[in-house]
Amino acid sequence: GPARRGEGRLGRVDFTPVPPNRRDAVVVPPGFRQDVVVRWGDPVLPGAPAFDAYRQTPEAAARQFGFNNDYVGLVELPRRSDRDRALLVVNHEYTTGTLMFPTGRYDAETQLRIEMQSHGMSVVTVERGQVAGSWRRVTPARARHNRRVTIDTAFRVTGPAAGDPRLRTAADPTGRRVLGTLNNCAGGTTPWGTVLSGEENVNQYFDASDGIPAEHAESFARYGITGEGRGWSAVDPRFDLSTEPHEAYRFGWIVELDPLSPGSAPRKHTMLGRFKHEGANISIARNGRAVAYLGDDERGDYLYKFVSRDRYDDSGRPRARAHNKTLLEHGTLFVARLTGDGTADGVYDGTGTWLPLTSDTTSYVPGMSVADVLLNTRLAADRRSPTRMDRPEDVEPNPVNGRVYAALTNNSGRGTAQPADEANPVTSSQTRPALGEPLVTQSGNRNGYVLELIPRGGDHASTTFTWNVLLVCGDPAAQETYFGGYDKSRVSPISCPDNVTFDPQGNLWVSTDGNVLGSNDGIFRVPVSGAERGRVQQFVTVPRGAEACGPLVTDGGRSLFFAVQHPGEITGATFEAPASTWPHTDDFPRPSVVVAYRSR
Ligand code: FEO
Ligand code: CA
Ligand code: CA
Ligand code: CA
Numbered sequence: 322g323p324a325r326r327g328e329g330r331l332g333r334v335d336f337t338p339v340p341p342n343r344r345d346a347v348v349v350p351p352g353f354r355q356d357v358v359v360r361w362g363d364p365v366l367p368g369a370p371a372f373d374a375y376r377q378t379p380e381a382a383a384r385q386f387g388f389n390n391d392y393v394g395l396v397e398l399p400r401r402s403d404r405d406r407a408l409l410v411v412n413h414e415y416t417t418g419t420l421m422f423p424t425g426r427y428d429a430e431t432q433l434r435i436e437m438q439s440h441g442m443s444v445v446t447v448e449r450g451q452v453a454g455s456w457r458r459v460t461p462a463r464a465r466h467n468r469r470v471t472i473d474t475a476f477r478v479t480g481p482a483a484g485d486p487r488l489r490t491a492a493d494p495t496g497r498r499v500l501g502t503l504n505n506c507a508g509g510t511t512p513w514g515t516v517l518s519g520e521e522n523v524n525q526y527f528d529a530s531d532g533i534p535a536e537h538a539e540s541f542a543r544y545g546i547t548g549e550g551r552g553w554s555a556v557d558p559r560f561d562l563s564t565e566p567h568e569a570y571r572f573g574w575i576v577e578l579d580p581l582s583p584g585s586a587p588r589k590h591t592m593l594g595r596f597k598h599e600g601a602n603i604s605i606a607r608n609g610r611a612v613a614y615l616g617d618d619e620r621g622d623y624l625y626k627f628v629s630r631d632r633y634d635d636s637g638r639p640r641a642r643a644h645n646k647t648l649l650e651h652g653t654l655f656v657a658r659l660t661g662d663g664t665a666d667g668v669y670d671g672t673g674t675w676l677p678l679t680s681d682t683t684s685y686v687p688g689m690s691v692a693d694v695l696l697n698t699r700l701a702a703d704r705r706s707p708t709r710m711d712r713p714e715d716v717e718p719n720p721v722n723g724r725v726y727a728a729l730t731n732n733s734g735r736g737t738a739q740p741a742d743e744a745n746p747v748t749s750s751q752t753r754p755a756l757g758e759p760l761v762t763q764s765g766n767r768n769g770y771v772l773e774l775i776p777r778g779g780d781h782a783s784t785t786f787t788w789n790v791l792l793v794c795g796d797p798a799a800q801e802t803y804f805g806g807y808d809k810s811r812v813s814p815i816s817c818p819d820n821v822t823f824d825p826q827g828n829l830w831v832s833t834d835g836n837v838l839g840s841n842d843g844i845f846r847v848p849v850s851g852a853e854r855g856r857v858q859q860f861v862t863v864p865r866g867a868e869a870c871g872p873l874v875t876d877g878g879r880s881l882f883f884a885v886q887h888p889g890e891i892t893g894a895t896f897e898a899p900a901s902t903w904p905h906t907d908d909f910p911r912p913s914v915v916v917a918y919r920s921r
Contacts, residue, residue: 329454329919330878331846331860332826338813338858341840343756345901347885347915348862354920355861357904358409358447358882359458360913361388365443365469367461374896374909375423379431382438383471386445387413388421389912390884392508392600392820393871394516395447396580398466406459408466408580409445409882410516411871411914412505415525416440417887419895420910433556437472440503442518442587444468444580454879454918468583472501475586476576479650481681482591482695487570492559499571499589506618507600507715507820507871512611512633513645515579519598520589521618523572528554531563541569543699544596545619570696575601575615577649590649592681593627594698600820604718604725605633606782611648614725616713620732621739622699623707624657624716626675628782651681654694656707659788661743669746669803670789673774676705677784709739711747711766714834715820718781721827722850725774725781726791728818728831733765744772744788751799752816756839760796767837768795768802768816771829773849791855792847794818796838805847805855813859814838815845824874830860832883834868842869844883861917864903864910866890871914881917888912 336350349355362372362385369384392412398404416436427435446464447456461467476499478488488496506521528550533541541547546562546569554561559568574589575598593601596617604612609632615625630651634641655675662671677685678701679694686694686701694701711732718725735741736748747766754761771792777783794816795802797809804812817835824830829847836842844861848854863869863885870884889901889910901910 330825331874331881332824332828332878334919336858336860339843339860339862341756341814341838342862343841343865344862345864345903347864347903349917350860352919352921353917354452354455355915355917356450356455356457358456358914358916359386359445360904360906360911361386362911363458364461365445365467369461374907375426377422377427377435379434379438382435383469383473386443387441387469388416388439389414389886390914391506391870391886392518393873393882393884393914394508394510395873395875395882396510396514396516399581405449407447409447409914410510410578410580411443411445411884412508412518413440413442414504414506414521414886417890420889420899421896423896429552430556433552437553437556440472440501441474442470442502442505442578444583452918452920454876454916456880456916466580466583468580470502470578470587472503474502475500476502477586477588479588479590480592480695482692485692485696487567487696490559490565490567490571502576502587503572505576506598509600509602509717511603511645512605513642514581515577515646517601517603517613518576518578519600520572520574520576521597521599523597524548526550526553526572527560527562527569529562531561533562534566537566540697540700543697544573570595573598575613575649577646579646591695592650592652592654594625594654594678594694595696596622596698599714602715602717604720604781607780608782609633610652610782612781613649614716614718616716616727617699618712618714618730620712620734621709622713623702624710624713624727626655626657628653628655630681653680654678654698655784656702656705658706659708659744664743668789669743670787671743673786673788675784676707678702678705708742708744711735711745711769714818717821717823719823719827719829719849721823723776723779724849725776726821726829727772727774728821729770729772730817730819730834731767731769733767735766736764744790746790747793747801750795750801752837753796753839758839760799769818770794771818771821771831791849792818792857804857805849807853807855812855812857813845814840815857815859817842819868820870820872822872822874825878830872830874832869832872834870841865842867844869844872844881864888865901866894867901867903879918882914883917884912884914886912
């Protein structure tokens with residue numbers, strides 16, 4: 322019959338949850354469809370060659386869609402004539418050579434150079450398809466905003482630490498111009514139409530095996546910059562810390578890309594601190610300040626937030642956008658301490674404080690300068706005794722209810738390396754070795770949880786909040802699990818929450834990475850208010866070996882974009898013997914961005 326208003330809105334529709342499965346497919350509920358929008362290797366820039374796994378070159382990779390798509394943002398174009406188009410902005414977190422290259426086909430250096438160019442970000446123009454909620458990519462020749470950000474793209478360093486001696490290298494004596502961005506994980510789209518991206522596990526790119534200067538030892542140890550790297554130092558000496566130790570300080574930031582300005586230099590914002598940034602999500606506080614919520618994804622690391630000095634300008638005046646693009650350069654960086662109120666009330670909950678670390682002019686950490694705090698944020702935070710969390714992933718404010726949701730993905734060391742507390746209560750959890758097998762008990766927090774933070778007075782600029790553990794993830798049959806008080810016999814199992822987003826009704830959407838219940842990873846819808854609060858329902862499963870990333874409900878709630886990252890990545894898998902061939906356009910897997918929508 323004819324489409325009715327509101328039909329197909331993902332926040333409103335009833336759907337039959339996708340059951341746990343091990344299929345080599347993207348599975349969505351009956352009545353929905355999903356299309357691949359863009360795959361690893363698809364041309365992004367005009368003139369880019371068609372992808373050929375057997376004839377890859379670094380030059381081609383720099384013009385094609387990168388590997389291992391993670392964050393997915395969608396930015397509207399300002400012109401009315403472009404209203405059926407938008408810019409998809411995607412992170413490329415890391416590469417896995419054994420899944421990218423036919424064995425023995427390329428020499429080691431060529432392979433590394435291709436991998437280096439397959440990192441970074443992509444901007445891909447998309448347009449609406451025939452069915453409401455569907456989207457497809459626009460051919461590069463018709464897409465003037467398309468862009469690849471690679472290891473060679475020049476970034477401008479902003480904020481108080483820009484130009485610090487520790488950011489200066491032989492290639493950049495100013496300490497203000499960095500080539501490339503690495504390990505871009507999650508992110509956020511700002512109210513002013515730019516995209517923030519978190520440089521996460523950047524430690525893995527640097528070679529410390531030839532020794533490091535003693536003055537950097539404490540910092541590098543705290544950041545895990547202790548290994549041999551990924552061989553990149555053989556191709557580019559800046560990744561050799563024995564000769565260029567400062568290069569490591571030039572990564573681990575939140576970067577900001579303006580997709581509407583394809584020629585503009587993206588920026589690295591020192592004011593938001595340096596750690597294993599999962600991502601950054603902005604809310605505008607009541608007083609007009611931009612507030613960014615941040616997570617440091619490491620076992621026992623911290624939740625952070627930034628509050629800008631200056632106010633967001635929503636006037637639409639010509640200069641407003643340029644002003645808003647400076648908001649992340651001045652302000653105050655905080656780290657979170659959570660205090661439980663005891664478990665006698667039957668709920669994991671309590672109060673919290675945002676502890677200031679530094680403003681752009683004043684450090685609040687004795688013995689550390691502003692730049693010290695921003696360059697070695699973990700060391701600074703350690704001195705304020707914040708709460709050690711179970712791997713903070715996405716932290717995002719819900720625009721409907723004003724509360725903030727943090728995915729804490731897991732922590733095998735909870736109860737041992739880190740003692741339990743009320744905000745990190747799980748020291749024993751049930752997992753499933755394989756689908757259909759019984760649950761087994763393991764130490765630590767294996768399935769993760771979702772934390773709900775409630776800023777005092779609903780004010781994101783407030784330095785205090787209350788909190789509760791909304792979801793203790795896992796199989797609902799496991800004793801330790803908790804689904805916001807909802808009936809556990811009526812929810813989907815969920816394991817290892819990673820990215821979060823919201824639909825226009827304010828429902829939480831959660832994607833997972835590392836499911837230990839025997840099923841593929843996926844995406845879940847979770848109401849957070851009313852009688853349905855905590856009703857976890859699985860909406861997507863992704864193929865074998867993949868994690869689900871970057872869910873984004875957009876287009877008035879008609880479209881769910883998400884990234885299928887590392888399909889087929891299981892131990893021992895190779896290009897010739899993959900664990901997946903999704904999206905089934907080749908005989909090897911290709912990380913891809915997908916859009917799901919109502920088909921009837
Ligand atoms: Fe790249 Fe924390 O996930
Ligand atoms: Ca309590
Ligand atoms: Ca992630
Ligand atoms: Ca993850």
